[in-house]
Amino acid sequence: MKVSNLIVSCLENEGVEYVFGIVGKEILDLADALSKSTQIHFVNVRHEQGAAFMADVYGRLSNKVGVCLSTLGPGATNLLTGIASAQLDHSPVLALIGQAGVERNHNESHQYLDIVKIFEPATKWSTQIKDSQTISTVIRKGFKEAMMEKPGSVAVVIPENFATQVISNTPIPVTPLPESVPVKEVIKDASTLIHKCTKPFILIGNGVIRQNATPEVLSFINTLQSPVTHSFMAKGVLDKEHPSNYFTFGFNENDEVLEGINQADLFITIGLDFVEKLPKDWNQKKIPILHIDTLPAETNEYYPIEVELVGNIKKTIQLLNESNLPVKSWEPFGNLKSKIYKAYQINTNQPKLNTLPLTIENILHCIEDYTSDNTIVVSDVGAHKVSIARTYQPKNPNRLIISNGLASMGIAIPGSIGAKLACPNDPVICITGDGGALMNFAEIETAKRLGLSFILIVLNDSKLKLEMQQMDKLFGDSYGVTFENPDFVKLADGYGIKGVRVRTLVEFQTVLKESLINLKDIVLIEVFLQ
Numbered sequence: 001m002k003v004s005n006l007i008v009s010c011l012e013n014e015g016v017e018y019v020f021g022i023v024g025k026e027i028l029d030l031a032d033a034l035s036k037s038t039q040i041h042f043v044n045v046r047h048e049q050g051a052a053f054m055a056d057v058y059g060r061l062s063n064k065v066g067v068c069l070s071t072l073g074p075g076a077t078n079l080l081t082g083i084a085s086a087q088l089d090h091s092p093v094l095a096l097i098g099q100a101g102v103e104r105n106h107n108e109s110h111q112y113l114d115i116v117k118i119f120e121p122a123t124k125w126s127t128q129i130k131d132s133q134t135i136s137t138v139i140r141k142g143f144k145e146a147m148m149e150k151p152g153s154v155a156v157v158i159p160e161n162f163a164t165q166v167i168s169n170t171p172i173p174v175t176p177l178p179e180s181v182p183v184k185e186v187i188k189d190a191s192t193l194i195h196k197c198t199k200p201f202i203l204i205g206n207g208v209i210r211q212n213a214t215p216e217v218l219s220f221i222n223t224l225q226s227p228v229t230h231s232f233m234a235k236g237v238l239d240k241e242h243p244s245n246y247f248t249f250g251f252n253e254n255d256e257v258l259e260g261i262n263q264a265d266l267f268i269t270i271g272l273d274f275v276e277k278l279p280k281d282w283n284q285k286k287i288p289i290l291h292i293d294t295l296p297a298e299t300n301e302y303y304p305i306e307v308e309l310v311g312n313i314k315k316t317i318q319l320l321n322e323s324n325l326p327v328k329s330w331e332p333f334g335n336l337k338s339k340i341y342k343a344y345q346i347n348t349n350q351p352k353l354n355t356l357p358l359t360i361e362n363i364l365h366c367i368e369d370y371t372s373d374n375t376i377v378v379s380d381v382g383a384h385k386v387s388i389a390r391t392y393q394p395k396n397p398n399r400l401i402i403s404n405g406l407a408s409m410g411i412a413i414p415g416s417i418g419a420k421l422a423c424p425n426d427p428v429i430c431i432t433g434d435g436g437a438l439m440n441f442a443e444i445e446t447a448k449r450l451g452l453s454f455i456l457i458v459l460n461d462s463k464l465k466l467e468m469q470q471m472d473k474l475f476g477d478s479y480g481v482t483f484e485n486p487d488f489v490k491l492a493d494g495y496g497i498k499g500v501r502v503r504t505l506v507e508f509q510t511v512l513k514e515s516l517i518n519l520k521d522i523v524l525i526e527v528f529l530q
Helices: 003-013 025-035 048-062 074-088 115-122 132-147 184-196 214-224 313-321 336-344 360-370 383-391 412-422 443-450 465-475 488-494 505-517
Strands: 018-021 041-044 066-070 093-099 125-128 153-159 200-204 228-230 245-248 266-270 289-293 305-310 376-379 428-433 455-459 498-502 523-527
Touching: 003 025, 003 132, 018 048, 025 041, 025 066, 025 093, 025 153, 041 443, 048 066, 048 074, 048 093, 048 412, 048 443, 066 074, 074 093, 074 115, 074 153, 093 115, 093 132, 115 125, 115 153, 125 132, 132 153, 184 266, 184 289, 184 305, 184 313, 200 214, 214 313, 245 336, 245 383, 289 313, 336 383, 360 383, 360 505, 376 383, 376 412, 383 428, 383 465, 412 428, 412 443, 455 505, 488 498, 488 523, 498 505, 505 523
Parallel strands: 018 041, 018 066, 066 093, 093 153, 125 153, 200 228, 200 266, 228 245, 266 289, 289 305, 376 428, 428 455, 455 523, 498 523
Antiparallel strands: none
């Protein structure tokens, strides 16, 4: 078969359902081969960055590798931000990238760039096909690399002269990913360490969600009864009402939970990624660490390891739960839980809505009150992301998508497309500022064409609020952070979707409830915050 057909067969072999991308000259044969697949739907997008963001969120929610496709040169470089974002957020993504024929690789040539070198710092593995006989091996290895802990991005570059070659290879069978668990002696060491300490504090990271280890971690927490806090991307592991829940850490300012963290004599970190927050920011006192993760810990002065449990998190916690763990119940002094509830504006017995201002926090309270347990909220990046990380409490893990590695503006709208394709039966709510919204607003056409339905909340304040706040604090003034917006309701109409403008919390509540009851299309809610 032709190489392009073999590539599609390899994708089908991996269980791929969607490929996100834009067709270009160097991948015409591959696009033609995709058109003949009965398993794979090619989603032609409006910008390659959107394709990578879609693949990122699809991969996070589906527990599969998200696949994106571009041609050479500008197509490839447009992918780069989304690919780097997936790498730092540990989302499994494979990028297939067309390239000039190998005869052009050694000369100055139209649209030719060394894509492998460009992508190397932004991926787990970046490679170019140099022999068509290696196609099956490279594709299988790419999927394996993307999924293995810690997951990330892979780029496979395909010179166009290979696409039409005829070879006899077949896809390599998919085998389960290898798993390991710590030896009994180390489990015993960890149990002994927990017995000896008096004030353990548990820090939960995104690895718990990636490894589907929430039930085991919850059992561990319920046994110890020690305080727990989550990274931004791990929210939802503990229910809002759980007595051990001290909510979220990792804020640049006003990180209230640090007051309690500093009282601990042992940190138990589970699936924690340094990319979300470096230990220097939360362990100035260099409190000892019990490290539980899929990989050994990075060497860090502020991360002094006492015991390291390296292996599959789900199975590791199962073994630890069987080791006769003690109760280590304690409560940080200073009425910390009440301080956090107040500072984070966590929803408790709200007064009548007509007495409340239209703030991002009150919008989040409405979303909590009126959405189902399986609702997925996708956050863009900006000041609202910080508010969401503080205030919004998802009812289950992996129901709040926050980019907290590369933290790229513009992820929310294409990410919502990836979320809806990964979880078609789950409601999706996209929250974005006006800055992030207009970076990839064109993907609304993609969503409309696909017949998807979700709620898009655009926070309109005509500024980059987070940057304005930071500049005001540093310099007493701000510069280069304001702009003018189009009429978002008219813009929505131009894309054939419903647009509604709200100026009070009561209006927002009414529109949200009505949209959730009969959500068959995309609804844009333009919000002017107070």
